[in-house]
Amino acid sequence: MDIxxxxxxxxYRAALAEVLALVDQDPEPGTPEGDRLEVLSILVEYYEGGLMATEHLLRSPTNVDHLERSIDQLRSGSHRDDRAPESSWNYRVMEFSEGEERWQAIHEVHYREGVPASYSEQPASVQWDAEDSNDTGHGILDRMRDSLNKPVLRPEDFA
Structure with missing residues (x-):
């Protein structure tokens, strides 16, 4: 497995495209294709979370030990949390184009098993119940702000 x-x-885009293609194939867990899907999905998820800064990882014996344990967990499947949702959502910056015109907007992106599956038709808005405190608005804005630090998605990134 060359990953x-x-x-x-x-x-990221190349890995995401391969994940989407593998999801369409629906490989059995434990097969080479199933293992590839699992590992690529984890890499995509980590990259989207801004956790792929790896330059420093191999400089410390502690980190090497941690990586070896993580690889063992991936191989055994013991890293999975049975309570983890099969679907979730988050805000993401989407880039659109029509002819020569290009624009970006923050949309709600829905994930199926950690893979972007669909996005909201309209850009996200900032609104909350009048009875809720302004902390609710701050929470929404924080999640939107976080989306600015993740890779930009395009409609063709979805299955």
Whole structure:
């Protein structure tokens, strides 16, 4: 299995495209394709979370031990949390184009098993119940702000 860390948005897009293709194939867990899907999904999820800064990881014996344990957990399947939702959502920056015109907006992106599956038709808005405190608004804005630090998605990134 030839899999490398995702260092650039191009690496991310290539991995995401492969994940989407593998999801369509619906490989059995434990098969080479199933293992590839699992590992690539984890890499995509980590990259989206801004956790792929790996330059420092191999400089410490402690980190090497941690990586070896993580690889063992991946192989055994013991890293999975049975309570983890099969679907979730988050705000993400989406880029659209029509002819020469290009624009970006924050949308709600829905995930199925950690893979972007669909997005809201309209850009996200900031609104909350009048009875809720302004902390609710701050929470929404924080999640939107976090989306600015993740790779930009395009409609073709979805299955």
């Amino acid at each position: 490398r860390p995702l260092h650039t948005d191009d690496d």
